[in-house]
Structure formats: structure tokens, C-alpha cells
Amino acid sequence: xxxxxxxxxxxxxxxxxxxxxxxxxxxxxxxxxxxxxxxxxxxxxxxxxxxxxxxxxxxxxxxxxxxxxxxxxxxxxxxxxxxxxxxxxxxxxxxxxxxxxxxxxxxxxxxxxxxxxxxxxxxxxxxxxxxxxxxxxxxxxxxxxxxxxxxxxxxxxxxxxxxxxxxxxxxxxxxxxxxxxxxxxxxxxxxxxxxxxxxxxxxxxxxxxxxxxxxxxxxxxxxxxxxxxxxxxxxxxxxxxxxxxxxxxxx
Ligand code: GLP
Numbered sequence: 001x002x003x004x005x006x007x008x009x010x011x012x013x014x015x016x017x018x019x020x021x022x023x024x025x026x027x028x029x030x031x032x033x034x035x036x037x038x039x040x041x042x043x044x045x046x047x048x049x050x051x052x053x054x055x056x057x058x059x060x061x062x063x064x065x066x067x068x069x070x071x072x073x074x075x076x077x078x079x080x081x082x083x084x085x086x087x088x089x090x091x092x093x094x095x096x097x098x099x100x101x102x103x104x105x106x107x108x109x110x111x112x113x114x115x116x117x118x119x120x121x122x123x124x125x126x127x128x129x130x131x132x133x134x135x136x137x138x139x140x141x142x143x144x145x146x147x148x149x150x151x152x153x154x155x156x157x158x159x160x161x162x163x164x165x166x167x168x169x170x171x172x173x174x175x176x177x178x179x180x181x182x183x184x185x186x187x188x189x190x191x192x193x194x195x196x197x198x199x200x201x202x203x204x205x206x207x208x209x210x211x212x213x214x215x216x217x218x219x220x221x222x223x224x225x226x227x228x229x230x231x232x233x234x235x236x237x238x239x240x241x242x243x244x245x246x247x248x249x250x251x
Contacts, residue, residue: 001217003203003224004249005231005242009191013043014251015225016123016189020044021051023121023185024058030092031120032059034180035085036133037077038158040125040189045084055091061114062096063124063133064174067147069099075161097173103147107173111145114179122183126190129153130198130211134174137210143176157194177215186219191227199226200233 006012020033035041062077069076078096086094095117097110124132129151135143136151148171150158155168162168180186190199202213203224216222231239 001203001219001222001224002245003226003238003242004245005226005228005239006246006251008227009043011246011251012189012191012225012227013047015246015249016041016044016187017047017051018249018251019185019187019223020048020121020123021053024053024055027120028057030057030059032061032117034114034119034122034124034175034183035060035062035081036123036125037062037064037080038125040191041123042084044123044189048085049088055089057092059092059117060094061117061119062094063122063180064172065097065099066169067099067103067171067173068169071098071100075167097145099169099173103171103173107145107147110173110175111179114145114175115182119183121185121187122180124180124186124188126188126195126198126202126213127154128157128194128198130201130213132177132180132188132213132216134172135177135180135212137212139177139209139212141181141209141212141215142178145173145175145179148172148174177212181215181219183219184221186216186222188213188216188222188224189226190224190230193229193232195230196233199224199230203234203238 065077071078159165201211207214
């Protein structure tokens with residue numbers, strides 16, 4: 001696992017998007033990128049929207065979707081992706097789990113789809129409890145795409161996108177940890193102090209299903225991009241190495 005500590009949100013978006021862009025350029029024959037939602041990737045999508053690169057050879061596949069929200073609901077991840085990326089950038093094909101379909105059947109269908117596509121690069125955020133996609137603490141590391149019950153802390157964290165806590169769905173369809181681990185390359189972005197403890201566990205803690213992101217240590221090509229606030233609980237040596245890695249990167 002490699003990590004980089006950047007100065008601010010602009011640098012975080014710049015580094016992450018550069019890695020994605022390089023990967024798209026390196027695969028003119030076609031490729032698949034796994035996309036994430038939430039606040040973390042918003043800056044990355046802003047960089048992407050400003051770019052005029054041709055993405056007609058790129059297929060996208062999102063990590064997760066709430067169960068029960070119509071696709072055009074303002075808080076569905078379908079709407080999120082439309083608003084922040086798909087209205088601006090034209091891809092070959094884009095896939096997101098359908099939260100209105102039978103969740104168990106849809107999970108199986110989506111797992112097959114992701115397996116067939118093969119993800120070349122997966123963009124990830126991290127929850128403040130260490131979740132990746134919607135794989136909450138306690139999820140076994142080998143899970144496939146499945147239906148999951150959201151923890152109260154995740155529902156509260158995501159309440160800011162909804163009017164009331166009662167409006168936040170209780171279930172989601174999510175790629176499993178095993179599904180995510182099959183991606184050839186992973187880029188995880190984290191910012192803000194509320195991620196600091198999860199980031200510390202991921203980089204310096206024991207591998208445990210209680211912090212799902214700790215499995216990423218076993219992935220052969222994961223880059224973690226952090227701002228200073230999310231890196232605040234790391235040891236001085238880990239921080240130093242992260243800052244040096246950023247200095248070597250042109251952004
Ligand atoms: C959400 C998403 C994750 C995301 C995480 C962090 O619930 N399912 O894919 O990475 O929680 O969200 P945010 O970036 O908004 O802090």
C-alpha cells in the first residue's frame with residue numbers, strides 16, 4: 001500500500017484525477033473504472049468535468065446504491081453520478097446497482113457484471129467507521145456484491161444529503177470487499193478530521209473486519225491519498241513518508 005499526504009482538497013483531487021487520467025490514456029483499447037459516491041470523490045469529478053479527454057472507450061461501474069430509492073430520486077447514487085459526472089462526460093457504458101429491483105437478485109446480477117467487466121481502477125472513499133463502499137464493520141473480507149443493512153453511524157453521516165434521518169434508507173446494495181479487492185488498481189481518497197481514526201487503523205492498525213479498509217494492505221496496488229486533517233492521527237514517520245511521496249508527484 002502506498003500513501004501520499006497532500007496540502008489541500010485541490011491537490012487531493014489533482015493527484016487522484018491524474019492517476020485516473022493516466023490509466024485511461026494507457027488503455028486506449030478499452031477499460032473499466034469503478035466509481036464511488038459521497039463527498040470524497042466530488043473534487044475528482046470536478047477535475048474530470050473540466051477535462052476534455054475522450055472517455056468513449058471507458059466503462060464505469062459504481063460501488064453501491066441505496067435500496068428502495070427510485071433511480072431519479074435526488075438522493076439516489078444514480079442522480080449523484082448524473083449530476084457530478086455523467087451529464088458532462090460521455091462514457092462507453094455506465095452501471096450502477098438498481099435499488100428498485102429485487103435486492104438479492106440484483107446483487108447476484110451485479111456481481112456477475114462486475115466480474116465480467118473486470119475493474120482496472122477502483123476509486124474509493126472511506127467511512128469514518130472504516131467502511132468501504134457500504135461494507136460496514138464486521139463484513140467478512142471475501143464478500144461478493146450483497147444487500148447490507150446500514151449502521152446508524154453511517155445513516156447519520158449520510159443524513160446531510162437528506163432532509164430527515166427517517167429519509168435515509170436502511171439498506172443498500174454494495175459491491176463486496178472480495179469484489180473490490182479484485183480491482184487491479186485502487187485509489188482511495190480521504191479528507192477531513194472525521195476520517196482520521198479510520199485512516200490510522202487502515203495504515204497502521206491490525207487487519208480486522210471491524211475496520212473493513214484494513215484489508216487494503218493486502219491489495220497489491222493501492223494508493224491512499226490523504227489531506228493533513230485525515231492524516232492527523234498517523235505517526236510522524238508515516239506522515240513524513242506520505243508528504244515526501246507527494247513532493248515527488250507533479251500537481
Ligand atoms: C458512503 C459511501 C462510500 C463512501 C463513504 C464516505 O456511505 N457508500 O462509498 O466512501 O460513505 O462518504 P463521504 O465521502 O461522503 O465521507
